[in-house]
Amino acid sequence: MGPGKRTLPAGRRSVLAAVAVVCAVTVLAAPGTAFAAPDPSPSASATVSNEELEAVRGKLEKLYHAAAVATDEYNAAEEATEKQSAQIVALAKQIVKGKEKLAELKKRAGAAAAAQYRSGGLPDEAHLMLSDDPRQFLDGAGRVLQGQRATKGLLAEMTRTQQDLELYAKDASAQWRKLEAGRKAKATAQKKIEKQIAEAEKLESRLEKEEKERLAQLEEEAAYKAQTAWLDSGILKDLDTKASEQGRKAVEYATAQLGKPYEWGAEGPKSYDCSGLTSQAWVNAGRGIPRTSQEQWKQLERIDVADMRPGDLIIYNADASHVAMYIGDGAMVHAPRPGRTVTVAGAGSMPILGVVRPDA
Incomplete structure (x- = not known):
């Protein structure tokens, strides 16, 4: 099945070698699980028992099941990293917009400061009090009030924008940490998958063609038996x-x-x-x-x-x-x-x- 397949002697010797691999692979075996030791000098013409092939089938089932579990872990980590990458991109866009907004607010604040400098440094209230025109005084009072409110609003908006930028940066940092954790989880899951599949391929490579055919037949019989019992339930x-x-x-x-x-x-x-x-x-x-x-x-x-x-x-x-x-x-x-x-x-x-x- 995998690369590097070896040709072994026909008959019982090959399946006993496979059973020996089953015994050696203990990664997924339950505590206390054991298999009979192979005959040290099997006859090439001896018939391979279904019990021995069944032991191989059971081990293959466990290995591929473990690979399936690890595949789910890999897929979940991949899905999470995709979401986190998208969130980081969205946060980056928000940071860019926030910086542009903050720059505009600072520009407006700078313009207001420059206007005050050109007026001799006196605040608008002082200029208003020096006016001899009552109507100008009343009109100016309204403008001063509006200006004070605008200045306060400008400062408050600058503060909120700065806070938003800090929050976006903090969120982006957190998403980067999650992204790195997800990448490590993917790598770990990938190693698990490759390990289990390699063990299964190694186990199957020790079987001769006739034994693989009988093994496939055992798999079909097990599936048929389960399906029949399910259908018989009505x-x-x-x-x-x-x-x-x-x-x-x-x-x-x-x-x-x-x-x-x-x-x-x-x-x-x-x-x-x-x-x-x-x-x-x-x-x-x-x-x-x-x-x-x-x-x-x-x-x-x-x-x-x-x-x-x-x-x-x-x-x-x-x-x-x-x-x-x-x-x-x-x-x-x-x-x-x-x-x-x-x-x-x-x-x-x-x-x-x-x-x-x-x-x-």
Whole structure:
């Protein structure tokens, strides 16, 4: 699957090597989890047991699940950094406008000071009192009052503008700190993703072609078993299969992506991760939704599984680490994991956490 694939002896030796890797990889193994030690001298013609392949399948499932969780962390950090970058740009524009306004206010204040200097330095009140014309005195009194109010207003506006600039600068500094924290979170999540995928690829590379085919068959059987149990519950009897207009558009978009590769962090149009597919499908339908499966679960309206209709999003796993779109008749479309393509599968083929409706 990944670069640097090695050709190993056929038969049991290769799968036992894979099981040995399973034993060695302890990053995600639960405390106390153990596997049987491989036969130190297996026969090349020995039959590889399904139990041994099942151990490999279980470990692969854990590795790819961990990669999915890290992908959600990466996508959330990326979304946050985009928002913070936009906020910093907006604050910068406000700072520029504030500085221009402050410069204009200072110019006006300077003009008033210059006018007072040209009048001999005497305040307007003194000039008014020296006048012998009563009407001029009364008119001047009004102008003086207006001038005093204008001066006070000018000074107050300058003070407010200066305070606004200080606040904008403080906010911008805070957003920069958040942006840097988000970048570090993205980098950390990326390392997690790459590590889990590399471990999975290493594990799969130790399997021979026939063993990989049997492993894929085990995966299909597990999914079929889960889907059958879900259907046997009678869930389809009560399902409303009529989609909303936006839901129909979202389904059309998602199903049009069939066959495109999974790529963590991708939002199309050439590749997708699970929430990249669902979020872009709904954007295409005219409704923006959260980028990650966990935020989709948190923010969108939840509905009963028995009430779901095409276009609704099915959230999987207890940690909301995977999402798919229901398309009707007990099926869903999703981007499964690295090494797979966008595909249609049974809606109950994975453990369902719940269902959310973007256009509720």
